[in-house]
Amino acid sequence: MTDRSPTFDFDHQSIDFKDNWIDTARRLHAMDYPMAWTDAHDGYWVLADWEEAKRVTTDYENFSSDNDVHKEREGYRGVSIPQQTFPLMLSESDPPLSTARRRLEMPFFTPKSLRTWGAKAEEFFREALKNCEGRDEVDLVNDIVIPTTARTTLNLVGFEADNWQDAAMSSHRAIYLPPDHPDYPHTEIANTRVMFSRYLADRRANPTGDIISALAHGHVNGQPLSDPEAESMMYALVFAGFDTTTSAVVNALIWLASRPGARETLITSPQAMSLGIEEFLRFFPPTPGVGRNARHDVEIGGRKVRAGDRIFCWLGGANRDPKKFSDPDTLDLTRANAGDHLSFSAGPHRCLGAPLAKLEITAMLGTFIREMPDYTIDEDRAVRFPRTGTILGYSSVPVRLNAGVAA
Structure with a gap:
């Protein structure tokens, strides 16, 4: 036990959290201040105050993201709780190092660079729908949305078209299955990492202008990007680049399935669609939260945080x-400040792919509700991830499409 107080029964990796996270947020916000200590995973603070969660994720000088696995620096434990045994070298480092690494990928996520990717996502989405023709029932996740988000992300990164499926499905299963599960894709992940090395070697000899080429030829602080750095950054793009977007789309389509009036509003008004997507992201945060490590003793909301303490900035709770x-707790498609959600985090580690995610969500939601106005979802048979500590997602969602799927 610990002398830190107040304490709160909280474990974002638990089954209870998956089933009761909204009620848990209510209980935390009912306290004098929405921050408390939990003894789960060696202990950490859970913070759900919107203003302070935004500040902590932004203030890298006082709250570090570093994952010092080998205890070569300050011994901080990264952004994932529990600590990952391999650091994600972009998200689990601090400026100025993380900023220098981030600059290698930033040119690919500017509005100009992303201009064609909304159309590309819609193209992939229509191909997925076409592949469902003639079937009475399909799986919204595995047959339609994952193929779209995975192909879009992997094409942007620079993967060969024929290789998208193995990388996508191994990533998807790794998100929601624990490592000791018999179906956990250990072999597929190992093969994917070998593929990363092959791609980097190939792009060093034959650059093609994609993200892999940028990493293969990138320099950070005057030094070439190392293979472990480049592979870690590719890993983050591939293994976190599309399940988050998939989560947002699937949760939105489940909610919209029983609300034809809301679907009509989104179809007829681009402004409503734009604002509605922000509200879906606020209401169904794809990623529950991110960790930070206190560099100094500090007080937040009357709680005494010690140097070295971990703080879980609960983005879903802050939303x-x-x-x-x-x-x-009401999903309001007209909410004026919906875009203030923290679902993409904040500060120097705000999700670089957020603009791409919004383009994909817009393309998929718009196309689906326009061309599948009579779709139905069997929520009783929908299978949520066994735990939602990483992604608030579904592994399977049965859906019946309209007769004569549009192509």
Whole structure:
């Protein structure tokens, strides 16, 4: 036990969290201040105050993201709770190092560079729908959305078209299955990492202008990007680049399935669609939260945080902060400040792919609700991830499409 207080029963990796996270957010916000200590995973603070969660994720000088696995620096434990045994070298480092690494990928996520990717996502989405023709029932996740988000992301990164499926499905299963599960894709992940090395070697000899080429020829602080750095950055793009977007789309389509009026509003108004996507992201945060490591003793909301303590910035909880969002447990497609959600985090580690995710969500939601107006989802048979500590997602969602799937 610990002398840190107040304490709160919280474990974002637990089955209870998956089933009761909204009620848990209510209980935390009902306290004098929405921050408390939990003894789960060697102990950490859970923070759900919107303003402070944004500040902590932004203030890298006082709250580090570093994952010092081998205890060569300050011994910080990264952004994942529990600590990952291999650091994600972009998200689990601090400026100025993380900024220098981030600059290698930034040119690919500017509005100009992404201009064609919304159309590309729609093209992949229509191909997925076409592949479902003639079937009474399909799986929204595995037959339609994952093929779209995975192909879009992997094409942007620079993967060969024929290689997308193995990388995509191994990533997808790794997100929701524990490592000791018999179906956990250990072999597929190992093969994918071997493929990363092959791609990097190939792009060093034959650059093609994609993200892999940028990493293969990138320099950080005057030194060539090392193979472990480049492979880690590719790993993050591939293994976190599309399940988050898939989660947002699937949760939105499940909610919209029983609300034809809301679908009509989104179809007829681009402004409503834009604002609605922000509200879906607030209400169904794809990633529950991110960790930070306190560099110094500090006080937050009357809680005494010690140097070295871990703080879980609960982004989903902050999105339900009633001080920031009125009636936060209601999904309101007209919510004026919906775009203030923290689902993409904040500060120097705000999700670089957020603009791409919004383009994909817009393309998929718009196409689906326009061309599949009579779709039905069997929520009783939908299978959520066994745990949602990494992604608030589904492994399977049965859906019946309209007769005569549009191509």
